Amino acid sequence: MTLRRQLLLLALSALVLPWAAWRALVQMEGLLRQGQQQALEATAEAVARSLALRPALLPPAAPAVPLHALAQAPRLDARNEDWGEAAGPLVTDPAVPGLGFAFGQYNERLWLQAQVRDETPARGESHWPADLAIDALLAELETSQGPLVLRLAARAEGPFSVAGADGGALPLRVEAAWRETAGGYAVEAVLPQGVRLHGLRLVQVDGDGQGGKTERASARHRPYRPSPALARDWAALLPPGVRGRVLDAHGWVLAEGGALAPDASREGGTGLGRRLLYRALLRAAAVAPALPPATPRRDDRPERLAAAEGALASRWRLDPRGTRLLLSTAMPVRVDGEVRAVLLLERSNAETLLLADRAAAHLLGLTLLAFLASAGLAFLFATRLSARIRRLRDAAEQALDRSGEVRRFPVSAARDEVGDLSRSFSRLLEEIAAYTGYLRSLASKLSHELHTPLAIVRSSLDNLDLSALPAEARPYLGRARDGVERMAQLVRSMSEATRIEQAIAAAEHEDFDLARLVAEVGEGYRALLAPRRLELALPTALPFRGSPELVVQALDKLIDNARGFTPEAGRVAITLRRVGRQAWLEVENTGPLLPEAMRQRLFDSLVSLRERSRDAEGAVHLGFGLHVVKLVAAAHGGEAEAGNLPDGSGVVFRLRLPLP
Incomplete structure (x- = not known):
């Protein structure tokens, strides 16, 4: 995952805010219902005391x-x-x-x-x-x-x-x-x-x-019998939104009155969101099992039975005809310590639902805004941070040009970790640039400094050759001359390498037909490779943009390398083909296979696999040709590679060059 997606995923943890708001809303609704229950129990106690002051309205003492x-x-x-x-x-x-x-x-x-x-x-x-x-x-x-x-x-x-x-x-x-x-x-x-x-x-x-x-x-x-005065007068003691009954000890209704508040969830203006909220709140509430519909003359719910025994009891139940809860509270009515009747009051949680609805609208709205704000800020921060890291990556990829020169690395002034990383990269590249410059000038300095000592040694060997030396000293003189010639060749190669690198870096690119160029120079290799057999497999045309001189120079190095390892009865093949968005220029030759340990080092400078490090004419070979091939491929944005043929008959060297 990208850094921006990781931070966006981290921002999703802010979803805990709506969940916490919902839990707080459920807890608040529970506390509101608890307050309603306490208020209804206080009302029941007050009404029961009022009824106890008029015992003539109540059933007689038991039995x-x-x-x-x-x-x-x-x-x-x-x-x-x-x-x-x-x-x-x-x-x-x-x-x-x-x-x-x-x-x-x-x-x-x-x-x-x-x-x-x-x-x-x-x-x-x-x-x-x-x-x-x-x-x-x-x-x-x-x-x-x-x-x-x-x-x-x-x-x-x-x-x-x-x-x-x-x-x-x-x-x-x-x-x-x-x-x-x-x-x-x-x-x-x-x-x-x-x-x-x-x-x-x-x-x-x-x-x-x-x-x-x-x-x-x-x-x-x-x-x-039920007292007519009780049925007429006691309902005036009930507050609005409360429905009540006076029951005898056997559960028979003596009087009833009052009415429940309208069910807000069944009103015509109630939207789907509010109804879903009400249902969710009801599911989160702990309610008693629903009762069968009560009869007009009798009530046998558990709280009434508990009140007949002298205990106060309250229960919440789901309204079977609406999306709300009903609270029923049963209070014993005592006269001289004896339970003469039971007062049963009911009310709905309509007020708590409306309050919870308003609280939900504000609370969930605020948490949603907080979530969107935090997610948006995290996304903006992740976008800015990923953009800075991408710029740092692009600068690191472009820090070296095709010639190996170190470019100026942009330094961030930010005082955070990304800024510290850019400054560390800048210091590292400065040290690499200094060390690379030293290495680039080392060859020319060494070649310049070694000319004079080599001339002195060569003149001294010439003077020794003119003097009368014993016969047994002559072999040592020949070995000294070979060493001097090898050192001189090494100095000339270092000077040549510096010039070639500079030439490759300064080469201008143009549009040309790569297939035609390879066909023209390929025919010239037949006489050079004779008696070896040369095979050409080229397309009719292959447009390419690059430096023709550098491509020919790289092909010359590959043919020279193949000539040095291919036996006289062997075969050399030049193949050019298009693979996707690349041009593959391959030189195959029969002969010894490449050692596995040397495949990654063949294109390094001063690496050679030839016996006694001499070429076909017996000249000293320093292993610089394949390094030039690598430099030419890099100058065109491609790469060079080598491997053994699948049938084990020889090797293949390949240039993979990007096409326009």
């Missing part, structure tokens, strides 16, 4: 039983399906665990339903003598007509006659029905119109079928 207002007259069949919502659950008494009962009123008539669990059936008629061990239910009623005891018993399902406690007749006509159930029996009875109930106690008589019986009596319950 008490609600007297339900029936929507229609039930069918007298000992079934409770036609009792509506008052059908259940039935009131139970700890003293009679197998008995459940309920009272209802329709058109000034009182209805009683009871379900009894009985595992030892011993059925009998209610008008039989009371001392018989049969299954029966005794209802001890305190009515407006005075005390009344109903003996409810039957041998078979259907209507039956109700008798008194001893099986005798009653002072008024009571209708009843009996029904067998899977675990016992059910009884339904109705009192005459105009009889009012003030209290009751139920006694379960359980015959064991063997002449014995057991009696279990409930506590004396007081019936009660």
